[in-house]
Amino acid sequence: MSPRNTPAAIANLLILSSSHRLLATCATLSDLIKDVKAEIFAKDPTYELLIEELPALDVIFPRLGLESEGDSFIPYPDIKVRPALSEVCMYLHSSGSTGLPKVIPQTHKALINWAGSRKFIIEFFILLLFLTTP
Amino acid sequence: MLYSREPVYAPLDGTVNIPETIEFNWKHNADYPAFVYHNEDGTDHVTKISHLEFGRACHRAAHALRPECDTTTRPTVAFIALTDVLLYQAIVVGMMRADLVVSSFFEIFGLSLRPGVAISDVTTEYSSCDC
Numbered sequence: 513m514s515p516r517n518t519p520a521a522i523a524n525l526l527i528l529s530s531s532h533r534l535l536a537t538c539a540t541l542s543d544l545i546k547d548v549k550a551e552i553f554a555k556d557p558t559y560e561l562l563i564e565e566l567p568a569l570d571v572i573f574p575r576l577g578l579e580s581e582g583d584s585f586i587p588y589p590d591i592k593v594r595p596a597l598s599e600v601c602m603y604l605h606s607s608g609s610t611g612l613p614k615v616i617p618q619t620h621k622a623l624i625n626w627a628g629s630r631k632f633i634i635e636f637f638i639l640l641l642f643l644t645t646p
Numbered sequence: 647m648l649y650s651r652e653p654v655y656a657p658l659d660g661t662v663n664i665p666e667t668i669e670f671n672w673k674h675n676a677d678y679p680a681f682v683y684h685n686e687d688g689t690d691h692v693t694k695i696s697h698l699e700f701g702r703a704c705h706r707a708a709h710a711l712r713p714e715c716d717t718t719t720r721p722t723v724a725f726i727a728l729t730d731v732l733l734y735q736a737i738v739v740g741m742m743r744a745d746l747v748v749s750s751f752f753e754i755f756g757l758s759l760r761p762g763v764a765i766s767d768v769t770t771e772y773s774s775c776d777c
Contacts, residue, residue: 576695
């Protein structure tokens with residue numbers, strides 16, 4: 513979700529996508545988070561929302577730029593059931609130019625297709641760069 | 647071009663979904679850069695984040711966000727953050743790796759907390775899920 517959205521829009525999107533956990537940069541977005549909590553409470557006082565700080569860079573990239581095979585690492589276990597390609601992988605949302613932003617579910621299949629078309633676009637631009645560089 | 651070798655692209659037939667590209671890239675493109683950053687020291691050295699490192703970062707994010715590793719359900723987690731692209735992408739793909747549905751928006755890279763500017767992520771078109 514974009515922090516450019518209003519607290520009302522974010523609260524609406526959280527409820528529409530049934531999100532009960534919100535991962536956020538609580539320090540840099542403290543006012544926004546506070547307003548979102550208030551908006552949710554106003555819409556539905558019983559709605560549970562757990563707000564968490566996102567993991568720090570040095571936790572996720574402890575060897576930033578230097579990681580090698582021998583560095584300490586514990587793989588995450590395999591997931592129990594592989595999701596079908598038709599299942600939702602993530603939610604994006606519309607810009608909200610015609611009202612409150614709407615939730616746009618993205619399936620695994622859609623994201624794979626998207627990735628494929630992006631590859632084509634990038635290769636096209638690299639080709640263009642070569643053709644136009646003297 | 648940074649590397650003379652072409653990366654091995656993940657197939658688009660559905661046999662590899664977005665989070666599964668982590669393991670795919672470990673197998674085929676581990677040493678290949680996923681992200682490249684200018685260093686702040688003014689030299690022409692660059693910081694490279696390989697697919698090995700990026701994939702491990704995603705796994706670390708998965709551990710941090712779903713430490714119980716109980717992937718029998720698939721809850722939605724919303725993500726709203728002012729952070730740099732590298733951490734953002736590792737967390738998003740890490741959430742997918744932990745079988746969480748991500749509710750997110752990608753038009754937020756207004757603030758870079760890391761020194762440097764990404765100069766290339768041409769090899770991440772599938773692996774990093776810039777979507």
